Amino acid sequence: MVKNQKFIFMLLFGLFVSQSGIAKNKPWTVMVYMAGVNFLSPMVDRTLKELMAIGSNENVDIIVQVHQPDESGWFFTTKKPTVILHVQRGKTVVLNPVDVKNGITYDSADPQTLVDFCGFCNDKFPSDKTALIYWGPASGYGYNHLESPPAYKENKTRALGYDDRHKSLMSGPEFGEAVEVIAQNLKKPIDLVGFDTAFMASVDMGTALSQACKVMVATPGEINALGFEYKNSFQVFEDGSPSLEELAVSMVESFKIRFEPSHDYTLSACCLTELAQLDDTLSLIAIELMQSLQNQDKYFLKKLLDKCFTLNKQLIFANNTMDLKYFISTVYNGLGEPKYGSSLKRLKPLLSRALAQVDQIVMTIVNSEQIQDACGLSIYFTRGKLSETYLGSQFGHSKWAEFLQVYGNC
Numbered sequence: 001m002v003k004n005q006k007f008i009f010m011l012l013f014g015l016f017v018s019q020s021g022i023a024k025n026k027p028w029t030v031m032v033y034m035a036g037v038n039f040l041s042p043m044v045d046r047t048l049k050e051l052m053a054i055g056s057n058e059n060v061d062i063i064v065q066v067h068q069p070d071e072s073g074w075f076f077t078t079k080k081p082t083v084i085l086h087v088q089r090g091k092t093v094v095l096n097p098v099d100v101k102n103g104i105t106y107d108s109a110d111p112q113t114l115v116d117f118c119g120f121c122n123d124k125f126p127s128d129k130t131a132l133i134y135w136g137p138a139s140g141y142g143y144n145h146l147e148s149p150p151a152y153k154e155n156k157t158r159a160l161g162y163d164d165r166h167k168s169l170m171s172g173p174e175f176g177e178a179v180e181v182i183a184q185n186l187k188k189p190i191d192l193v194g195f196d197t198a199f200m201a202s203v204d205m206g207t208a209l210s211q212a213c214k215v216m217v218a219t220p221g222e223i224n225a226l227g228f229e230y231k232n233s234f235q236v237f238e239d240g241s242p243s244l245e246e247l248a249v250s251m252v253e254s255f256k257i258r259f260e261p262s263h264d265y266t267l268s269a270c271c272l273t274e275l276a277q278l279d280d281t282l283s284l285i286a287i288e289l290m291q292s293l294q295n296q297d298k299y300f301l302k303k304l305l306d307k308c309f310t311l312n313k314q315l316i317f318a319n320n321t322m323d324l325k326y327f328i329s330t331v332y333n334g335l336g337e338p339k340y341g342s343s344l345k346r347l348k349p350l351l352s353r354a355l356a357q358v359d360q361i362v363m364t365i366v367n368s369e370q371i372q373d374a375c376g377l378s379i380y381f382t383r384g385k386l387s388e389t390y391l392g393s394q395f396g397h398s399k400w401a402e403f404l405q406v407y408g409n410c
Contacts, residue, residue: 035136176208268376
């Protein structure tokens, strides 16, 4: 009798769920944060059309936040409100009609705007897995030495999320802090963060995201304004419910299809859960380098480190950043067989360990022929004064920053 009652209850509950519209979470929610109130505004419409070519389905909800264009079709100078769109096949549906009616606009370079957008997506479209894609301009994680766009000539800090209407920008550390808040609100890490922009696949950015994100898809170098190839990337949602690795690989491989053979490119997917071990090894390497720069090995080592600049051929990388594997390999090969008693003898096994860890972190990578040896991660490496933004960052607190300061003073 009890079993029969339990069966009837479950049957009635299932009927209630189906009739009331309550449904289980979809496998994926993809949140596309389009910071397009800047020189990239002409590319907004093209990206939306690519997203609409796939659209949301039973496996994914695709949500976009972007500013509406003005009457000329430009987002660059628009004074119209911010709109949140549910991307469906061939069309979009406005999800914040009240805000749009009231003309509310948000600063796309304000980290809180990013946090609020992701909170909205989580409330309205909860899912088993989440992906956050930043779309827009960027000049790097948080270093100086690179001039910002004309509207920001007084600000030499590398950043992302330029908003010409509000004359504001968001630094890499601020983005990382926002992602940590988003993950806390989700009560779980974001599965994938993708940067449809330049220069963000760095050890520094990965470290800032590593406690709140599992996989980062990004390039350490420049990127053509066409950016990610969304139609082919998201085809995996048409075929079923992809795993995290399947989505990351699809995004990377589609990037290659878009740009080969006419452009230089590199794009990687990195497993951030493995990054902490590399950070520890880089700190140990930094300690050994600092000690050697302060003893009898100083002149030999400084000459070797200087060689990294003269031989660095990763021309699509930002100033004062370097392919991580290139740096490690150059130092490792340049050491040869250190003399007995030299402090440099301790460096070689650490460098070898770091090379193996990079290979473990980079899940997949595509490179054009001109930069076929790029490893998928860059690192900050400069002989000049370190920027305050970098020193205030998570990785900037490591021994690596101390090493750069010692090296710069040699």
